[in-house]
Amino acid sequence: MEYHEYSASSEYVHLLSVPMWTDLRPRLAAALAGVDPEAGPVLELGAGSGLGTDVLLDSLGNDVLAVEPSASLRGVLLARLADRGTHRVTVFPGGATDLPLPGRIAAVVGMHMVGHLAPTDRKRLWAAAAERLSPGGPVVLNVQPPTAAEAVPESPWMGVAVGGLRYEGTGSAEPTGPDSVRWRMRYRTRHEDGTVLAEASAEYSWWIVTAEGLAAELAEAGLVATVDDDLVVARKAGA
CATH class of the missing domain: 2.20.25 (N-terminal domain of TfIIb)
Known part of the structure; x- marks a missing residue:
């Protein structure tokens, strides 16, 4: 089923997303430090135009399985990957819950996308990913406002x-x-x-999900999570 929410805005999404990665890029790279390049692919949920994919390619030696349901954003992502000349990224045309997960996963990354997933879908996904996650492999997610179901006034342009x-x-x-x-x-x-x-x-x-709520969901899947402001990093217990 095609995902149309970003069809009209894809002209703008990449350009307007770049500034927020100034702070996020080094934090994500730090959270991924030590990922085993032989432990399987890194699963990137909601890859969008590829700003997070850039971090994965620059920081890690693993192949990347990038999931993006929007055809418009996939077009931007694929063009940017072609410009990089890389064949390390496989772009799956669907949503996070549509993907047949590989048997082994070195890490899971999901930036600016968790709120698109319903709570029941999130919990099933965390459980399935945790089963396949390599020892010590991180799950790195972030949350965005609002933290409660309340009206948000229009922001300045x-x-x-x-x-x-x-x-x-x-x-x-x-x-x-x-x-x-x-x-x-x-x-x-x-x-x-x-x-x-x-x-x-x-x-x-x-x-709506808070960082603490997301950490609790990951704990239900058998992972131990730490919270750093809007960033949640989880690993298997004992790893």
């Missing part, structure tokens, strides 16, 4: 300039249940004189 145009985005959310919200994102392309040349919008559902 943020953006980046490319040539003579500026690509901008903003977002807001409304609760849809006791543990979920629906995000509404707006995007625009502006000329340097302020003229808006193009606009787009996207909506998607988001399940």
